Amino acid sequence: MEMTHFMLDRPHSLIPLTLFAERYGSAKSSISEDLGIIKEVFEGEGLGLVHTLAGAAGGVRYIPKVSLEASKSFVLKLIHQLENPERILPGGYLYMSDILSEPRILNEIGRIFASAFAERNFDVVMTVETKGIPLAYATATYLNLPVVTVRRDNKVTEGSAVSINYVSGSNKRIQTMSLSRRALPEESRVLIIDDFKRAGGTIQGMMDLLQEFKATVAGVGVFVESAEVEEHLIEDYVSLARLRGVDSKSKQISVELGNYFDE
Amino acid sequence: MEMTHFMLDRPHSLIPLTLFAERYGSAKSSISEDLGIIKEVFEGEGLGLVHTLAGAAGGVRYIPKVSLEASKSFVLKLIHQLENPERILPGGYLYMSDILSEPRILNEIGRIFASAFAERNFDVVMTVETKGIPLAYATATYLNLPVVTVRRDNKVTEGSAVSINYVSGSNKRIQTMSLSRRALPEESRVLIIDDFKRAGGTIQGMMDLLQEFKATVAGVGVFVESAEVEEHLIEDYVSLARLRGVDSKSKQISVELGNYFDE
Numbered sequence: 001m002e003m004t005h006f007m008l009d010r011p012h013s014l015i016p017l018t019l020f021a022e023r024y025g026s027a028k029s030s031i032s033e034d035l036g037i038i039k040e041v042f043e044g045e046g047l048g049l050v051h052t053l054a055g056a057a058g059g060v061r062y063i064p065k066v067s068l069e070a071s072k073s074f075v076l077k078l079i080h081q082l083e084n085p086e087r088i089l090p091g092g093y094l095y096m097s098d099i100l101s102e103p104r105i106l107n108e109i110g111r112i113f114a115s116a117f118a119e120r121n122f123d124v125v126m127t128v129e130t131k132g133i134p135l136a137y138a139t140a141t142y143l144n145l146p147v148v149t150v151r152r153d154n155k156v157t158e159g160s161a162v163s164i165n166y167v168s169g170s171n172k173r174i175q176t177m178s179l180s181r182r183a184l185p186e187e188s189r190v191l192i193i194d195d196f197k198r199a200g201g202t203i204q205g206m207m208d209l210l211q212e213f214k215a216t217v218a219g220v221g222v223f224v225e226s227a228e229v230e231e232h233l234i235e236d237y238v239s240l241a242r243l244r245g246v247d248s249k250s251k252q253i254s255v256e257l258g259n260y261f262d263e
Numbered sequence: 264m265e266m267t268h269f270m271l272d273r274p275h276s277l278i279p280l281t282l283f284a285e286r287y288g289s290a291k292s293s294i295s296e297d298l299g300i301i302k303e304v305f306e307g308e309g310l311g312l313v314h315t316l317a318g319a320a321g322g323v324r325y326i327p328k329v330s331l332e333a334s335k336s337f338v339l340k341l342i343h344q345l346e347n348p349e350r351i352l353p354g355g356y357l358y359m360s361d362i363l364s365e366p367r368i369l370n371e372i373g374r375i376f377a378s379a380f381a382e383r384n385f386d387v388v389m390t391v392e393t394k395g396i397p398l399a400y401a402t403a404t405y406l407n408l409p410v411v412t413v414r415r416d417n418k419v420t421e422g423s424a425v426s427i428n429y430v431s432g433s434n435k436r437i438q439t440m441s442l443s444r445r446a447l448p449e450e451s452r453v454l455i456i457d458d459f460k461r462a463g464g465t466i467q468g469m470m471d472l473l474q475e476f477k478a479t480v481a482g483v484g485v486f487v488e489s490a491e492v493e494e495h496l497i498e499d500y501v502s503l504a505r506l507r508g509v510d511s512k513s514k515q516i517s518v519e520l521g522n523y524f525d526e
Contacts, residue, residue: 001264001267001300001304002304002308004264004267004268005267005310008268009367037264038264041264041265045265045268047268089419089420089421089422090419090422091419093419093420094420095421095422095445096420097412097420097421097443097446098409098445098446101409101410101411101412101446102409103403103404103407103408103409103410104272104407106400107404129392129393130392130393130396130412130414131420133393133396133397134396134397134410137369137397137400137401138400141366141370144366144367145366146361146364146365146366147364148364149360149364149393151393156352156353156354156356157352157356157357157358157359157360158352158358158360180360182358182360183360183361183364
């Protein structure tokens with residue numbers, strides 16, 4: 001049971017078997033047996049995969065993975081909540097801050113993103129303030145990565161920063177975003193996570209900003225994308241849900257599964 | 264092992280034993296035996312307490328608790344990191360965004376706050392954007408509570424909001440904060456979490472804002488408080504570390520344990 005918790009706490013890290021042997025004072029052979037049981041339970045419970053690497057530099061690695069099926073049934077429940085007409089705000093906006101305020105929901109979305117991107121290698125998860133932040137942290141927890149937060153302003157407590165102006169795709173307004181020089185080592189591989197994507201102007205802005213850090217965007221994940229856009233500024237992204245439309249008159253919201261669930 | 268994970272995932276919730284019995288198809292007596300083992304391991308490993316409530320409305324509740332000793336040794340390690348002279352920013356500010364970017368560190372701080380406030384009853388955890396957000400979510404995860412985020416601006420995607428002006432205690436600048444009407448039910452009991460506190464103007468602002476919601480502030484937790492203030496606007500709070508001073512000339516930063524560790 002101690003081993004279980006230790007592994008759940010350290011996803012994507014290679015844990016040498018000698019560490020377990022020392023920590024729990026058991027023989028390597030009994031550790032291997034225990035790992036066999038843990039592997040079965042993790043895979044049976046849908047927690048994820050347990051990879052064992054043989055050899056002197058070997059060990060065990062826990063990779064959080066939610067099955068596509070379990071992810072789908074979870075997202076369908078969220079879609080049902082999102083379609084509640086009381087969410088319609090003036091201007092046809094959709095209120096979803098309550099969903100993004102529940103750690104249990106966020107952690108599950110984080111696990112799904114971590115599953116979607118489990119095979120790619122990243123150095124950091126990146127988001128822009130404000131509503132994407134908890135999603136980025138939830139995802140980063142399951143990928144065991146640090147989070148880099150792009151600011152809308154340039155704060156004195158961040159030290160010297162790189163700022164760029166960008167045009168928000170939907171309302172064509174010029175906005176600024178900035179990232180502390182200290183926050184991101186050069187040539188990092190970055191996973192961008194955000195709560196909502198319309199045309200993708202904000203994400204495109206982050207990509208432009210990342211060029212200043214010689215970084216590579218190796219993945220983009222958004223919780224909800226809007227289908228109500230003429231122009232798509234970015235093509236390669238994973239979405240969990242897609243907002244088809246908000247009809248303020250008939251009080252109807254239409255949300256469907258995102259491209260992560262496409263065949 | 265399944266039960267362990269189920270409980271770790273649902274802190275502070277009363278889980279009826281019948282739920283376990285149904286879920287894992289075992290007799291209640293063997294569930295009770297398993298819980299005895301889980302209780303021993305949780306308490307031995309420093310994960311927290313396991314309370315069992317007898318009777319028809321009974322069940323089991325996992326309360327995350329880090330011992331004061333373990334918390335102290337963890338915070339002392341962070342203090343050592345905080346005292347690195349490379350953190351000094353122009354103006355004598357202290358760079359600490361990197362520490363607040365690591366999910367493992369955040370989760371541990373969250374567990375410590377959840378331990379500090381385990382006995383009080385809250386409905387929500389509240390913070391103000393930006394840097395307090397991940398700390399608030401980490402704490403909320405271990406208290407199993409939703410998070411309410413106060414915004415510096417008033418966003419159209421939040422619906423109607425209550426805004427107040429407040430004076431930031433340290434630089435006497437007038438600032439605005441706002442909270443969506445939908446975000447917080449009236450008469451909620453609130454735990455305020457923030458990353459840094461100088462005089463406490465921002466926290467005082469949140470308290471004033473909460474009056475508009477007839478809410479009660481039942482606890483305040485800050486990661487680092489500054490000792491370099493003349494006037495303390497709030498008295499009742501828990502701090503994990505205290506910044507004594509930053510000397511830009513001699514390149515020295517002095518940080519000590521916060522009031523949580525006072526005798």
